[in-house]
Amino acid sequence: MKKITLPLLVALASSAGFGQQGADIVGRIVGGQKAAIAIPDFRGAGKAANFVATFNQTLFRDIEDAGVFKMTPKSMYPLNIPQRPEDFRKPLQFDPTNRTRAPWLQDWSDPPVSSDYLAFGYTAEQDNQMVLFGWLFNVKQPEVSSAQVIGKIYQGSLDDAGARKVAHEFATDILKQFGVESLAGSxxxxxxxxxxxxxxxxxxxxxxxxxxxxxxxxxxxxxxxxxxxxxxxxxxxxxxxxxxxxxxxxxxxxxxxxxxxxxxxxxxxxxxxxxxxxxxxxxxxxxxxxxxxxxxxxxxxxxxxxxxxxxxxxxxxxxxxxxxxxxxxxxxxxxxxxxxxxxxxxxxxxxxxxxxxxxxxxxxxxxxxxxxxxxxxxxxxxxxxxxxxxxxxxxxxxxxxxxxxxxxxxxxxxxxxxxxxxxxxxxxxxxxxxxxxxxxxxxxxxxxxxx
Amino acid sequence: MNTKRASAVALALTLSFFAAGCRKKVGVPPPPAAPVAVAPVVKAPVKKPMVTFFTVEPSTIERGQAAVLKWEVTGAQSVSINQGLGTVTAAGNRSVFPSSSTSYTLTATNEGGTSTESVTVNVTAPAVVAPTVTPTPSDDFGSMVSKLIQDIYFDYDKSDVREDSRATLTKNADALKAIFSKFPNNTLTIEGHCDERGSAEYNLGLGDRRSTATKEFLAQLGVSADRLRTISYGKERPSCTESSEGCWSKNRRSHFVAQ
Known part of the structure; x- marks a missing residue:
């Protein structure tokens, strides 16, 4: 019996259990080549603002804990953070130093953020319920029209439990895109x-x-x-x-x-x-x-x-x-x-x-x-x-x-x-x-x- | 099968009808249907099992010492040895610790019949007489057990009764016999314990072996087995919590608790 190195073990694991996409992801974990994701803090409108901190913490932790992404550092994020797809405006000439223009995909894909994906959106109060508008964009795409991976509305109660619920559901949808079963709820x-x-x-x-x-x-x-x-x-x-x-x-x-x-x-x-x-x-x-x-x-x-x-x-x-x-x-x-x-x-x-x-x-x-x-x-x-x-x-x-x-x-x-x-x-x-x-x-x- | 059963029931009903008619009584419910006879299944005769050997060594021991029974049987469906040893495998060996001269009978059975073989262990008086117990009237069962019955200790991952533990158990047996005769309604629980090193799950099984081996030893010395209960705590109830051999050796024990 011989000892095996970890990449081999993981290769075995992937051939036995994961689909092709999953195999890539497991390979990336061990090889250190994870896809990078940016998750700026969402904002909460109305009473939803009281629970948005819980939401942000839960979403970030679910994605980080899954172990499939490289979490890009928040300190590198641009100041102008999009809340809706409409916020993106393609500049005629991309200039990363221009702080006054509208958000653009390259703000996230170029250094220093160097992300592959961006999760953004906002929470709001609607009929005394918490509503989350969540998007996942592939920021390496040239146009907004081809960047969207997820765009979905989630609902929960207007409290911390509701904030955790919508965060877990959004995280589950994001991870599903990468063939990963979310642990949220386990x-x-x-x-x-x-x-x-x-x-x-x-x-x-x-x-x-x-x-x-x-x-x-x-x-x-x-x-x-x-x-x-x-x-x-x-x-x-x-x-x-x-x-x-x-x-x-x-x-x-x-x-x-x-x-x-x-x-x-x-x-x-x-x-x-x-x-x-x-x-x-x-x-x-x-x-x-x-x-x-x-x-x-x-x-x-x-x-x-x-x-x-x-x-x-x-x-x-x-x-x-x-x-x-x-x-x-x-x-x-x-x-x-x-x-x-x-x-x-x-x-x-x-x-x-x-x-x-x-x-x-x-x-x-x-x-x-x-x-x-x-x-x-x-x-x-x-x-x-x-x-x-x-x-x-x-x-x-x-x-x-x-x-x-x-x-x-x-x-x-x-x-x-x-x-x-x-x-x-x-x-x-x-x-x-x-x-x-x-x-x-x-x-x-x-x-x-x-x- | 269905037609057979139906005709048997019909026959039984017919008979019961005539029987009722003879007695000239009305309103008596018919008796239950006669049981359906099942034709005996004829099978080829089976040769009864053969006891290749059944020995004991040594055949003479001092009280408290062990003798080893060895046996081998061919063609048996079940093999058992009396004196509380119960069902055993077709070939094997077992240590016994009889307190007085004892005959062991091995019984091997199959469809063809039964074969038996017996051996006797002669037990001589022990070299040192165990101290006799004279309970004072004021002692209750619990305090006598804790005063007179000592824990025994085991080697790592082992459940055999050690040489030094045999002497302790022989004393325990004498004391228990005296205590049980004074308190005829009380029972004793033998707890099996382990040190912290093996896995908790495996140790549950190991603690069970230790308490069972202790009970069997006491029963061989004549303590009434139906008044001894066993329980394994595995490594869940250590008496000492340091991670050192000094502590571990104290935790690998059978502990006696009055009920």
């Missing part, structure tokens, strides 16, 4: 002890809006979300020993699940169609893997060893291959098998200890934690091409880095890391860059990124 479920015991919490993808989701006043951990985002499964000690509990994310209520008689039922995850659940149970003695219907019925045993086997994860694309963690060969390693339990292969080399396998949405790569090259307990994050077993290391000994979970866009991951002292949730681009801390209160771990 959520991260995680475990936090800040209420006094470990419970499941939820936040927006950027760390805002953190809320407690379970209230068992007990040890609640190891969450997983169904692929359609409607159900949450976790491991609960509320009834005594570790057992699987499922909640609806739509109603918040508990959904019946039959736990087989065992001292431990834990680490549940869903099949792609959400109809079945795979988990680890000590029903037969050692922790082994089982599959059941979503209500716990129709049990099938998948593995039969005298070793500890946990964390089964089914390929979200094919619904066939299961990644799991097993001690069958000694120290814990990541293995792969078919859904019927056949064709067991060890994926990690046997060095160190490996855990937390997580499929990317394309079902081609897994992110996981590994102590390879370090002493036990010093986890680093890796990504492996499951077919070739080529891997790349994302973190290098900066604290313990565990629990990776892919974003719906297949380009970001969320992890837990104690690099700052305490264990917190961080997000990053799947090449290890753009690291952002999302939590700070208490101990926070085991994030799951969902639609």
């Amino acid at each position: 959520k991260i479920y995680f475990v936090s002890n800040r209420s006094g015991s470990k419970e499941i919490w939820v936040m927006d993808y950027d760390g805002s809006n953190q809320k407690q989701f379970t209230f068992y006043k007990n040890l609640i951990t190891m969450p997983n979300v169904s692929p359609d985002g409607t159900r949450l499964a976790f491991t609960s000690f509320a009834g005594g020993g570790p057992a699987i509990v499922i909640h609806s994310l739509e109603t918040g209520r508990k959904i019946p699940f039959y736990n087989q008689r065992a001292s431990m039922n834990a680490t549940a995850s869903f099949t792609p169609n959400g109809k079945q659940i795979i988990y680890s149970s000590t029903a037969s003695g050692w922790a082994q893997l089982y599959m059941a219907n979503a209500d716990g019925s129709n049990l099938q045993r998948l593995t039969n060893t005298r070793s500890i086997e946990v964390e089964p994860k089914i390929n979200p694309k094919t619904g066939n291959e299961i990644l799991f963690v097993s001690g069958r060969g000694g120290a814990q390693q990541v293995y792969k098998m078919n859904i019927d339990g056949a064709d067991v292969t060890r994926l990690t080399t046997g060095e160190g200890e490996a855990s937390n396998p997580s499929w990317n949405p394309q079902g081609s790569h897994m992110a996981f934690a590994w102590t390879r090259g370090y002493s036990p307990g010093n986890w680093n994050l890796f990504i492996m091409d499951v077919a070739t077993r080529d891997y790349v290391q994302l973190t290098q000994g900066a604290g313990r880095n565990e629990n990776p979970s892919w974003a719906p866009d297949g380009r970001h991951i969320v992890i837990s890391s104690n690099r700052g002292g305490s264990t917190q949730i961080w997000s990053m681009l799947a090449d290890g860059t753009q690291l952002k801390q999302l939590t700070s209160a208490g101990v926070n771990e085991k994030p799951v990124w969902t639609k």
